[in-house]
Amino acid sequence: MLVAAVVWLKPAPGWSFRGAGYAQTTSGQSLAIIVNQSNPVENLSLTELRRIFLGERSHWPNGRRITLVIMPPGEPEREAILREVCRMNEKDYNNHFLHGLFTGEVFASPKTLSTPVGVRKFVFNVPGAIGYVRTADVDDSVKVLRIDGLLPGDKDYKIPMQARLAK
């Protein structure tokens, strides 16, 4: 009976039990862009998201300051954001922010948090925060934004965890 229960509970290939519900494992997983639940924004274009993650936009439409929260270098989530959204490597991204702060065009540098839980809790606590976590690390404490009208898991969603193979 126990064996039957284990077999019944075993997730299907490509899915795991991490987080609040079923989510795809790394191979098929996407990155969710998360904001505070009080943020009125529901959807961003990939261009708008890029501008936010490059510090070129510093305010939400409601006037609140955007607080960007990122993960440290080497984390797969950060690599995915740099590759898919910023289209920069680590060195160029760091130089971009250093230069932006120096010229004054970037108002504040991003906050770096080392764990998805930390990112989620930060976004939960700071009304203007925006960050990213794997879909498996999302829970109800934060809001997942649509990117170009698509949510993680939708077909053609543009921020996969792993690099897309060139066709």
Add this chain to the structure above:
Amino acid sequence: MKSSIVPLTRTTLKVTGRIFKVLPMLLGVLLSTRVVRAQQAPDPADQDKQTIRMLLERVEQLEARVTQLEAARQGRPAVAPTLVTQQASTPAEPETETQAEQPSEPERMDLSKTLLRMRGFGDITLHGDNHKGDTTSFSLGQLNLFVTSDVSEKFKFLTEIVFEAGPDNAVGVDVERMLLEYSPSDYFNLAVGRYHTAIGYYNTAYHHSTWFQTTTGRPFLFDFEDKGGPLPIHNVGVSASGLIPSGRLGLHYVAEVGNGRTSRSPANEPVQNLVDENNHKAFNLAFFARPESVRGLQAGFSVYRDVLSPANLPRIGETILAAHAVFVRPKFEWLNEALVIRHAPFGLSHVFETPGFYTQLSKQFGSYRPYFRYQYMNESNREPVFPDIGLRHGPSVGLRYDASESVAVKLQYDYTLLRRQEAVNGLALQVGFTF
């Protein structure tokens, strides 16, 4: 067994005998202690009052502390990000207060955020050329301390403090930028203090950092005032900037009002930090576009207007028109700027125009970035404000090698043609770094 009992009995007797000897003494000590205690102990009623008084004092202290903490907490619009950052690994308690919109609250200084952040830039150069009077020298470049602080959610402080050796080899200190910025939205940012005038592109792109620049130095046109540059690079006043709603065109504006440059005497400090020599203020208006469709492209123009008051000369109207088109990506850059400086003495029909331009091209190959620049500036010999600049033009070629993410080594050759003088060949080897 007996042998064991007898010694025990003897020992017991010995101890008992000693106790009997010591007992009167112990009783005496005990009695005297009780007497002393009885004499020192206060009345139980007094003791209770004292205890109650102490407890009341403690309660008052705690109430005061709670009031203080509540006041501090109400003044904070959200959980301080830096605090959260430090406590990222610990679970954060859900707090509805932190999520509440509090737009009507005044801006408060958040002590957890107003920490100074400092970044440094520096460079050291070995330079030599064949210009008469010049010597081959090692030169300390500008040691630039770039300091920022988030005063509150909408206010930020920024300064560039530069230590630099002058021609007399003495090191001096200049506050090159000092700005308090107010940023309520992407469409309107206000900064007051000393800033770099938004004339063209280069001046506000590289400021006082050699490390950020591809080349060893700035174009002639954008040389600093104390190096003989023709532009009012610095200004003291107010600057407003922001986005213009323009969709994918990405239009921006910059509007500045400041004291302008010193003109009364070349010996004076070129930037009017404290006192303007006339009541007229310098105005600058700039527009530029960063279209979404061509990432890295920026094109724009600016108009600068001031009135100069040189000693023993009529007042001079100064107008600087500048235009730029640059394409900057991490691995490639192409900078193009052109401007004209117009000096129109009041009461004279003649206008002195100084045109200038430069183009700069570079491409990154791994850690190496070869570059090329051609620059041109032509000032009339009768130019009333800067008679000693004249004609200068020529190419520069160089190679930048990024030895690490923070250190760049540059080798540059300059060939500069001058009016009625021998052309100058110069070679510079520079180490630029950030720390």
